[in-house]
Amino acid sequence: MDFLNILNSSILTPLVFAAGLCFVPASKWLAIRWLAILGAFITVVLSGLAFAWFNPNDPGFQFVNRVMWVESLDMSWHVGADGITVVMVLLTGVVGFAATLVSWDITSRQKEFYVLLLVMIAGAMGMFASLDIFFLYFFHELALIPTFLMIGIWGSGKREYAAMKMTLYLSAGAFVALIGLIALYLAPPAAERTFDLTRLLDYVRSHPLNANVQRFIYPFLLFGLGTLVSLVPFHTWAPIGYGCAPTATAMFHAGVLKKFGLYALIRIALPLLPVGARHWNDVLLVLLLCNIVYAGLVAMRQKDFNYLLGYSSVAHMGFAFLGIASFTFIGLTGAVLVMFAHGIMAALAFGLSGYLYAQTGTREIKELGGLCRPLPFVGTALVMAAFASIGLPGFANFAGEVMTLFGAWQVPAWQAKIGAATVSWPVLLALWGGAVIGAVYMLRAIRNICFGPTPAKWQSLTDANIFARVPYVLLLGVLIWVGCYPKPFVEAIKPATGQIITALEKAVPAVAPKR
Amino acid sequence: MNFSLLKLEMATCGLAMLVLMLEAFVQRRDRRFLGYIGAAGLVAILAWSYHGGFVAGSGFDGIWVNDLTALYFKRLFLIGTALVLVMSVGFARQLEGGVGEFFALLMFACTGMMLTASVNDFLMLFVALETVTMSFYILVAWLRRQQQSLEAGVKYLILGALSSAFLVYGITFIYGTTGTTGFAGVAAFLKANAASAPLKIGLLLVLAGLGFKIASVPFHAWVPDVYQGAPAPVTAFLAVGSKAAGFVLLLRVLFGALLPLKPTWVLLIGALAGLSVLYGNLAAMPQRNVKRLLGYSSISHAGFLLLGVAAADVFGVSAVLFYLFAYLFTNLCAFTVISCLAETLPDDERENYAGLAQRSPLLAAAMTVALASLAGVPPMAGFFAKFLVFTAIISQKMWCLTIIGAIGVVVSLYYYLGVVKAMYWQEPRETGAITVTRPMKALLWVTMLAVIGIGVFQGSLTRCALDAAATMVK
Numbered sequence A: 001m002d003f004l005n006i007l008n009s010s011i012l013t014p015l016v017f018a019a020g021l022c023f024v025p026a027s028k029w030l031a032i033r034w035l036a037i038l039g040a041f042i043t044v045v046l047s048g049l050a051f052a053w054f055n056p057n058d059p060g061f062q063f064v065n066r067v068m069w070v071e072s073l074d075m076s077w078h079v080g081a082d083g084i085t086v087v088m089v090l091l092t093g094v095v096g097f098a099a100t101l102v103s104w105d106i107t108s109r110q111k112e113f114y115v116l117l118l119v120m121i122a123g124a125m126g127m128f129a130s131l132d133i134f135f136l137y138f139f140h141e142l143a144l145i146p147t148f149l150m151i152g153i154w155g156s157g158k159r160e161y162a163a164m165k166m167t168l169y170l171s172a173g174a175f176v177a178l179i180g181l182i183a184l185y186l187a188p189p190a191a192e193r194t195f196d197l198t199r200l201l202d203y204v205r206s207h208p209l210n211a212n213v214q215r216f217i218y219p220f221l222l223f224g225l226g227t228l229v230s231l232v233p234f235h236t237w238a239p240i241g242y243g244c245a246p247t248a249t250a251m252f253h254a255g256v257l258k259k260f261g262l263y264a265l266i267r268i269a270l271p272l273l274p275v276g277a278r279h280w281n282d283v284l285l286v287l288l289l290c291n292i293v294y295a296g297l298v299a300m301r302q303k304d305f306n307y308l309l310g311y312s313s314v315a316h317m318g319f320a321f322l323g324i325a326s327f328t329f330i331g332l333t334g335a336v337l338v339m340f341a342h343g344i345m346a347a348l349a350f351g352l353s354g355y356l357y358a359q360t361g362t363r364e365i366k367e368l369g370g371l372c373r374p375l376p377f378v379g380t381a382l383v384m385a386a387f388a389s390i391g392l393p394g395f396a397n398f399a400g401e402v403m404t405l406f407g408a409w410q411v412p413a414w415q416a417k418i419g420a421a422t423v424s425w426p427v428l429l430a431l432w433g434g435a436v437i438g439a440v441y442m443l444r445a446i447r448n449i450c451f452g453p454t455p456a457k458w459q460s461l462t463d464a465n466i467f468a469r470v471p472y473v474l475l476l477g478v479l480i481w482v483g484c485y486p487k488p489f490v491e492a493i494k495p496a497t498g499q500i501i502t503a504l505e506k507a508v509p510a511v512a513p514k515r
Numbered sequence B: 001m002n003f004s005l006l007k008l009e010m011a012t013c014g015l016a017m018l019v020l021m022l023e024a025f026v027q028r029r030d031r032r033f034l035g036y037i038g039a040a041g042l043v044a045i046l047a048w049s050y051h052g053g054f055v056a057g058s059g060f061d062g063i064w065v066n067d068l069t070a071l072y073f074k075r076l077f078l079i080g081t082a083l084v085l086v087m088s089v090g091f092a093r094q095l096e097g098g099v100g101e102f103f104a105l106l107m108f109a110c111t112g113m114m115l116t117a118s119v120n121d122f123l124m125l126f127v128a129l130e131t132v133t134m135s136f137y138i139l140v141a142w143l144r145r146q147q148q149s150l151e152a153g154v155k156y157l158i159l160g161a162l163s164s165a166f167l168v169y170g171i172t173f174i175y176g177t178t179g180t181t182g183f184a185g186v187a188a189f190l191k192a193n194a195a196s197a198p199l200k201i202g203l204l205l206v207l208a209g210l211g212f213k214i215a216s217v218p219f220h221a222w223v224p225d226v227y228q229g230a231p232a233p234v235t236a237f238l239a240v241g242s243k244a245a246g247f248v249l250l251l252r253v254l255f256g257a258l259l260p261l262k263p264t265w266v267l268l269i270g271a272l273a274g275l276s277v278l279y280g281n282l283a284a285m286p287q288r289n290v291k292r293l294l295g296y297s298s299i300s301h302a303g304f305l306l307l308g309v310a311a312a313d314v315f316g317v318s319a320v321l322f323y324l325f326a327y328l329f330t331n332l333c334a335f336t337v338i339s340c341l342a343e344t345l346p347d348d349e350r351e352n353y354a355g356l357a358q359r360s361p362l363l364a365a366a367m368t369v370a371l372a373s374l375a376g377v378p379p380m381a382g383f384f385a386k387f388l389v390f391t392a393i394i395s396q397k398m399w400c401l402t403i404i405g406a407i408g409v410v411v412s413l414y415y416y417l418g419v420v421k422a423m424y425w426q427e428p429r430e431t432g433a434i435t436v437t438r439p440m441k442a443l444l445w446v447t448m449l450a451v452i453g454i455g456v457f458q459g460s461l462t463r464c465a466l467d468a469a470a471t472m473v474k
Helices: A006-021 A029-053 A083-101 A110-129 A133-154 A159-186 A197-206 A211-228 A237-244 A247-257 A259-272 A274-279 A281-300 A305-325 A329-360 A376-390 A396-409 A425-450 A466-484 A487-507 B003-025 B028-050 B068-094 B099-117 B122-140 B147-178 B183-192 B197-214 B223-229 B232-257 B259-284 B290-311 B314-342 B361-375 B381-395 B399-425 B438-456 B459-472
Strands: A062-070 A075-081 A415-418 A421-424 B057-059 B064-066
Touching (some): A006 A083, A006 A110, A029 A110, A075 A083, A075 A110, A075 A133, A083 A247, A083 A259, A083 A466, A083 A487, A110 A133, A110 A247, A133 A159, A133 A197, A133 A247, A133 A259, A133 B381, A159 A237, A159 A259, A159 B381, A159 B399, A197 A259, A211 A274, A211 A281, A247 A259, A247 A305, A247 A329, A259 A329, A259 A487, A281 A305, A305 A425, A329 A376, A329 A396, A329 A487, A376 A425, A376 A466, A421 A425, B003 B028, B003 B057, B003 B064, B003 B068, B028 B099, B068 B099, B068 B438, B099 B232, B122 B147, B122 B197, B122 B232, B183 B232, B197 B259, B197 B290, B223 B232, B232 B290, B232 B314, B259 B399, B314 B361, B314 B438, B361 B381, B381 B399, B381 B438
Antiparallel strands (some): A062 A075, A415 A421, B057 B064
16 A cells, blocks of 8 residues: 555544554553644645645546455545546645644543544545555445434434434444445446446446446435435434534534445435436435525524534535536536535534533523623624625635536426526525525524623623634635636636546437537 | 364363362462363464364364364464453353363363354254354353352243254254255255245244344344343353354355255345344443443344355355454453453442443443444454455445445444443542463463454455365365
8 A cells, every 4th residue: 555645545544543552551542632733633634635736637547556455345545536526625624623623621531632633534534545445435334333322422413313214324324325325336247347436437438337227226325425424304313413513523523424324325326326316316306405495494493503504514515516417517517516515514504513512511502592602703704604604705615505506497397487587496595595594593693692782690701712722723715715716716617527427428419408 | 983083172172170179289279270271272273273273174074174174263262261361261250150160161162063063964063063062151151159140041041952952853854854964965955945934944943043143133132131141251152153163054054955945045144244233233332231242243244244144155154254253352462451441349330330441441442443343343353254244245235234234334333333432431439450470461462463453454355265165165
């Protein structure tokens, strides 16, 4: 294995630090914390380097390293990056670093906490960097199990129930997806079977899989992976899970781990099972609109700020699904950008909510109020996170969501004539759900939390100091940078999504929109 | 009469007798160190199996076969017994009476298990199996002042004897109808003639007898009580050794004698597999005693293993072989923790495990690794084992079994995580750190690293399992 490979080192650095931390005595918790921060910092630098060194003009996979792992199954340690991967790797690095930084509020059993957090970061890195279906799944599960322990040990509220529910839901979803992945592995004739994604893609290019097989396998992936992304009706784990999780876990899970389902759909299901994807697209369309509209409506009724953020993240996943379901170049590119933008935004929002909880001891929106006065920095950051969530231009979310809407608009099947005008009804619904409902619940929550009279008991709160500001500034900076200048991101993503869409149009010509 | 085929077995048996004799010359308080001699001897035999100790071929008029499958299982039994011996040394203070005999019996059982690996004849099958079972009758009831252990011993004796009776009765039917007890002869008979009703009865009875050993539904009734009552190292040995011995015999019978009836027994085994997975997992959910819970989980794992058998091809069998090795280290890891706790905790109720992470981080971590492996969570060995089994049954398009298996996996996560939950975030009843002796610590590290190591570097074991399976399934 090539340890100097930038992807390998991004995966192994947090793992090495996690293993090293096991041997530091638990009483030296400050040293443990700084070591963990150092590990996360090296990881974010490495992921930044991967993004910087990535050449958007090269259409193939870059930073490739392949080591045969299990010969008889043709399973290999195979890492490599295209535009989608580097963007997600950068997201993992940034959110992982921020999550490590905000964990000042962990006051007991710090050693275990940071070990688990670093394992999670490594797992997330691995699942995005792997080009082998087995390892893709393997790394995702590796990142999943720490969440169970973290919610259970350091969580709040109904943490036992939340930990169990989230883990069972996600494991069940992942297992259904695994059945689909195994069926996919077994679909080609025995001599051609491989877990290697690039070789599978090559094979499928010349021998598309039988249409019936595709229609059979795709729902396993759609619903299995959909559960991981909180696709309605498999979303109920998300609000309670995030509501009870410690801050860093909520940030990292909502920001990064959750994107695995979308990533695997884009990376595996769309290119390998185009006919299946087309066949099940109408079901997906209905469900994703439920995500946007129904989860948004539910979010309006939430009293706990973390539950509200949880439902809002369920709603936002609908936009990423919309981009995927549109089967258009711009829509899919937008979906990837939404994944990145929402990851940063969700981490920021959960991080700030965690700061408020650490200060006030409550997440009830009604209890809080007028916090902008005692906490000018945190309050302002929260307002900006809310603006990003609503999709105001200037934040990364706007760039992503607007692209998915453009993509959806291009789909002829979704267009309807109203009078003389041609409109796309899913876009109308999504716009209504995202811009109107989203604005209502977010702005209402922000008004209640940040503005109005400050109750006497919150007068003495202390604002974040310079140190504590670093993660929030970092996340906000990325959000605004991508929002104002998304070009390097779009340029990186475009060749990868372009290839997927070109292959799709070749396999299922009927889907191609008129250009 | 080529006795070189029996070299490994003779060495193991000799080692057991040596330990038995040495006991007379060793002072009472030093007797537990005999376990180390036994373990070291077994490791030496294991090393010998790589350099001349193992002679391939068949002999004794075809009742004995030394092929790659036999070698694979012999090594598994040697490793398992060596680890159980070390565990028993750590447990020795609780064993009353002669510990030397305890160690010797473990090694006699191991000899029996190594015999099962090479069985190619129904009578030989009975002899080998009885060697194992006889040793276990004594081992299970070893704590003779504890009511639970005695109860377990009696239950195991009665049900074990019953299953042996089934086995012998079945073998008489088979001999009566086919005129032979050799696997090859029975297979040739079945190929030439349709199976008559008495022959079918005989075969079913033999399968029932083996079902007892592997603890599959509907022959599972003894499992929970015996697992709960037997001393922890014996339970571990039952779970890893006895079950593996049952499986190698089952594979030998199915792919040796019953190959012509494959379409029929695939259905039968598939049904047993599905029932075991469902029953084992669902019945484990309400369990509060950790040893009992592992007993039910052992039934469910018999089901997962049978899923691989039901796939009935080289890949499925190789999955079973891999699974058994993964299961060996996983269970030994879990039972080492239970052995370590046996002195401190009043019993094995889950409530007593509360807050274990604060009392002994190492024990809690080892138990978590073991339970995660049993539940099939990466990067543990158990995950890859389940992955292979599921790949095998999906490749046979057994969708019904796939769904049952998937339900089993998710349900099992619930009760395994329940124990993890108790260890990590319930408040301990008593505080006080729990000390772990050095050999037990070493054992914990070895099994933990083996579980993770096999789970991450699966290549070489997969290849061994495939090679072994290919010699059995033609």
